[in-house]
Amino acid sequence: MLLLVTGGVFLLLHLTPGDPIDAMMAESGDATARESLRRELGLDRPIAVQYVVWMGRLLRGDLGRSIRNGEPVIENVSRRIRPSLELALLAMTIAILVAFPVALVSAVRHNTAVDRLGTSFALLGICLPNFLLALLLIFVFGVTLRWLPISGYADPLDEGWSGVRSLVLPAVTLGLALAAVIMRTLRSSLLEALGEDYVRTARAKGLSEGLVIRSHVLRNALIPVVTVVGLQLGTLIGGAVITEYVFALPGVGRLVVDAVFARDYPLVQGVILLIALAFIVSNLLVDVLYGWIDPRIRIR
């Protein structure tokens, strides 16, 4: 599997029309300088040889160096991980804080005006593209009300409040999209759980409504939510790429976009590979989470 992925990543970038040497030296640079640079980077050798060399290094944990700034790919990425993780964590928190109450209210009071409001919100969140929502938020809170900064990044762990402020709009952008998906799934699985026999039993034995919802309904309704969130992980990563791009956050997603447009082969290869790896690992984590929520599902 990983072999296929690495081979694919490698081939992909080498089929790219456009020469990284051009990107590095602009229009200047005479022919001999270009040739020596090409030799130095190993770009003059046959593709198969380049691949073997690359794979060999890969197995030793060396992802190569960025053509543009000459630093190892790993360093380029690790410098960018913190903003991305902070963004993801905040977005996930917002999504859960928004989706759970809305879904609960929608399900318990279902077919009422509140429910319809909730479902419309979810539809909106699903059809509104990420970048449009981002610009809408920028327009309202950044440009018109001037409450929050519209781009740039300060680390909340180093700079406290101004760091949090710089992440609010990006996290809300990413969080609301996710909240819409969670809300929809949770609402319909709650509705289903509410109709089950064990809920009637729980009520019949005199449990309070709150306890019924908490320990019988909610727990059983969580599985589809985990499934859907798991399926959405890739989308979430894509959304993060766009969000980081719009808000000029120096995260991994922004790095991918910049590297693609700069034709920085080693950097693109490295980053995409690491993202694919993270994606595969988090899918595994989702599977583990199933077993934790529902002991009946254990990996055989």
Add this chain to the structure above:
Amino acid sequence: MAGSIPGSGFAEPALAVAAEPPLTDRRWDALRRAARARLAPFGAAVLLTAVVVALAAPLLAPYDPLAQDLGNILARPGRAHWLGTDNVGRDVLSRVIWGTRVSLVAGFVSVAIAATAGGVLGMLAGYAGGRADGVVMRLMDAVLSFPPLVLALALGAVLGAGLTGVLLALGVVYTPTFARLMRGQVLTVKTREYVDAARALGASGLWIARRHVLPNAATPIVVQASLSVAFAILAEASLSFLGLGVQPPAASWGSMINAGRGYLQQAPWIVFGPGAALFVTVVGLNFVGDAIRDGLDPRLTR
């Protein structure tokens, strides 16, 4: 509306369909169907309008979408320019109208590519089985192990900036969904008695695949395709927004929105004109997709 995808339009609607639990509440179901019956005509109207606008773009656009008017930049929406003008004085409405072409082409062509490629691969995997099955499905798994937008971004860069590159990139990204669906269908249909009967009558493998398996396996593919178009349109807009896709000065909704980003304060209409067009189109197509699913998929319309 089971193909629930936020943001960029990259996801796997098929699996999401499977993940949606059946609603047990009959009354709610009936209500939902009624709501859809109301929404489907709206969706159809949106789709029809979009198609007409795309086809008649040269007739409908009040101005040349590329004509700059530097004496009249960032003009407010008004009688002369219904949606205002952009930073080089181009008419936003005319550009939105021409952009409709790009979006519809992107939506339909990339899904057609994915459905065809995925359909053929899935048929091959499901019908031939054995090694072909293994190779094809591993390949599909490999495609699926990348986050879709990241893959499309890299593919788009490889294939070159331009609409063709984006169409092919999206085609590749959506292919595994169709291949898996088709394979699953073929595996079920293959065991039916009429297939045995055809074989007993001496029909060739290819004949059986074409005449008996394909028609009986095609319904979910059609449903999936109709649900995917909206997301493909979103995906094209996202890629154009990032700078792939149709190149300037040509108009596409995504690139217009990106270009207008810097003028949110002075001229928000540059962003929100194409933004509204994109949003309405996607919502409308979603309703149409739902209606088609309800109509064609008897399992979901109890």
